[in-house]
Amino acid sequence: MSDVFPVLDLRDADRGPEARAAFLDQLRSAIHEIGFFQLVGHGVEGADRLLELARDFFALPEAELEQLSILKSPHFRGYSEVGRERTQGTPDQRAQLDIGPEHETLVPGPDDPSYLWLAGPNQWPQSMPELRPAVIDWITELTQVSQRLLRLILASLDAPEDFLDPVVSPDPHVHFKLLHYPGRTRDSEHSDQGIGVHKDYGLLTLLLQDEHGGLQVSVNDGEFADVPVIPGAFVVNLGELLEVATRGYLRATTHRVVSPASGVNRYSAPFFFNPRLEATMQPLPTRFVREAAGVVHDPANPLSSSYGNNTMRGMLRAFPEVIARHHPELLQRQT
Known part of the structure; x- marks a missing residue:
């Protein structure tokens, strides 16, 4: 099923009216x-x-990685060893470094929304000073690509291209991860689950993956297709906030990553382009949205039009140890 996923060339959007129209048609069909x-x-x-x-980072001594533990960050930033993050209650078999916009430490007040905890400082390895500028440059470039792609998505839906500018400007809450998926082991109960079945929280995800692949997308109920590796390409998928903004005309598609074979190490770098933390999505002014049937109703995953609330709900499930250590009051609200 390698032909399931279209390959779009962003340069076509600037190659004249006919090429742009064809590009927008391809884009609308894909999304x-x-x-x-x-x-x-x-x-x-x-x-x-x-x-x-990424390979160099995850090869650092474990003691140095532990100095960056996400357990030390109330802002969900830092290093997670294999099994720290959970999807649907099951530990994911991957290690990761979570990075967000650089902010000073902020302690929300008792009446402030809990999602303000998502803003804060990152944790960087002292022995790799080259990592921080490289990642910041990467984030800057992918933010620009994402902003352009979002405008093209709106154009493909006959909506004003700038309609979501107030949602993402001037401070989109982007999120970046370096990921390491170690090969399967016999003694791991969940060795096949690189990351479990899920959807992304925000607007757009741009994924850089290495040559080993492993990303699978749900194309029919219970049927997953492998996403082929194309050197130099980003795998792009939609997040839940675009499903909300289009009343379900666009779907945040379910996907997962299968752990690589024994002895194989997979590395990837997903970039998540999201609205401002306090942003709330409004329906796009277009006939495609007016005629849409509504978002997917999932009692286990109710969608919120608030980006901050939507993401904080996900953090409660994904990082229970971080929540228990730094935000126990949020657990009390759930009970």
């Missing part, structure tokens, strides 16, 4: 029918270097 596509022609360089830095 409406599948929710995933591969993007080439984006102009972002340095992918090989970033994956090399």
Whole structure:
């Protein structure tokens, strides 16, 4: 099923009216029918270097990685060892470094929304000073690509291209991860679950993956298709907030990552383009949305039009140890 996922060339959007119209038709078909596509022609360089830095980071001594533990951060930033993050209650078999916009430490007041905890400082390894500038440059470039792609998505739906500018400007709450999926082991109860079945919280995800693949997308109920590896391409998928903004015309597609075979190490770098923390999504002014049937109703995953609330709900499930250590009051509200 390698032909399931369209390959779109971003340069086509600037190659004249006919090429742009064809590009927008391809884009609308991909985001409406599948929710995933591969993007080439984006102009972002340095992918090989970033994956090399990921390999170097996860090869650091465990004691140094533990100094960056996400358990030390009330802002959900830092290093997670294999099994720390959970999907649907099951430990994911991957290690990761979570990075967000650089902010000073902020302690929300008792009447402030809990999602303000998502803003705060990052944790960087002292022995790899080259990692921070490389990641910040990468985030800057992918933010620009994402902003352009979001405007093209709106154009493909006959909506004003700038309609979501107030939602993402001037301070989109982007999120970046370096990921390491170790090969399967016999003694791991959940060895096949690199990351379990899930949807992304925000607007857009741009994924850089290495040559090993492993990403699978739900194309029919219970049927998953492998996303092929295309050198230099970003795998792009839609998040839950675009499903909300289009009343279900666009879907946040379910996906997962299968752990690599024994002895194989997979590295990837997803970039999540999200609204401002306090932003609330409004329906796009277009006939595609007016005629849509509504978002998917899932009692186990009720969607919120508030980006901050939608994401904080996910953090409660994904990082229960961080919540218990730094935000026990949030657990009390759930009971």
